[in-house]
Amino acid sequence: MLTIHQIPVLTDNYIYLLHETITNETAVVDPAISEPVLNRLKKLGLSLNYILNTHHHHDHVGGNLALQAATGCKIVGSEQDKKRIPAIDIALKEGDLFQLGSEKMAVIETDGHTLGHIAFWFQQSKALFCGDTLFAMGCGRLFEGSAMQMWTSLNKLMALPEETQIYCAHEYTENNGRFALTIEPTNADLKFRMQQVKEYRQQGLATVPFLLVEELATNPFLRAKSCSEFAQIRQLKDNFT
Ligand code: ZN
Numbered sequence: 001m002l003t004i005h006q007i008p009v010l011t012d013n014y015i016y017l018l019h020e021t022i023t024n025e026t027a028v029v030d031p032a033i034s035e036p037v038l039n040r041l042k043k044l045g046l047s048l049n050y051i052l053n054t055h056h057h058h059d060h061v062g063g064n065l066a067l068q069a070a071t072g073c074k075i076v077g078s079e080q081d082k083k084r085i086p087a088i089d090i091a092l093k094e095g096d097l098f099q100l101g102s103e104k105m106a107v108i109e110t111d112g113h114t115l116g117h118i119a120f121w122f123q124q125s126k127a128l129f130c131g132d133t134l135f136a137m138g139c140g141r142l143f144e145g146s147a148m149q150m151w152t153s154l155n156k157l158m159a160l161p162e163e164t165q166i167y168c169a170h171e172y173t174e175n176n177g178r179f180a181l182t183i184e185p186t187n188a189d190l191k192f193r194m195q196q197v198k199e200y201r202q203q204g205l206a207t208v209p210f211l212l213v214e215e216l217a218t219n220p221f222l223r224a225k226s227c228s229e230f231a232q233i234r235q236l237k238d239n240f241t
């Protein structure tokens, strides 16, 4: 059994604290900073066993060293990118299984935003932690990988069960939705979702997590018919403000 706590930090980052309630094992996904994580652990009366890093960007690993110093936790990241993950202890690659208490987690390699980006899939809990690969109605910028690499990565995520809950690392939803409407102005599911998103944001509520099935209906990057169409949409988004 996995309980997932969402911790909003910095401008628009989300850190996730995972608590496997049978064994009390815990992990934190992409700790941008350490303080809010330590505070939440204290409040919940938990100690930290692992950090799971999706990629090396500072807003995902910035809290690694301080959290490790404070808790002695082990740091888990990508084999392919292990040189850039601060203080990594356990390097994993595609298909590797990792156990958080009673919960199995599988690593999915998702190159594109960076080379060596990975996602963490908890199949029993129907939860995917995808860092900066897939966002609500959007996807990560191509800083290191090619359009083909990102397209391949997104296709792997699209193949997961459609009731999968997606826990991405940023609250970019409203801006992404405004862009999505320029690509598919007549998509009724998209228009409806955007209305909901606006209401949520007006009340200061998170729009993450969200279901994969919603993405399949409204995310223009997932709705592209080919890699070249995907690349074209990505380029348009790079120039969208
Ligand atoms: Zn990033």
Ligand code: FE
Pocket (backbone or CB within 6 Å): 057, 059, 060, 132, 169, 170
């Ligand atoms: Fe990020």
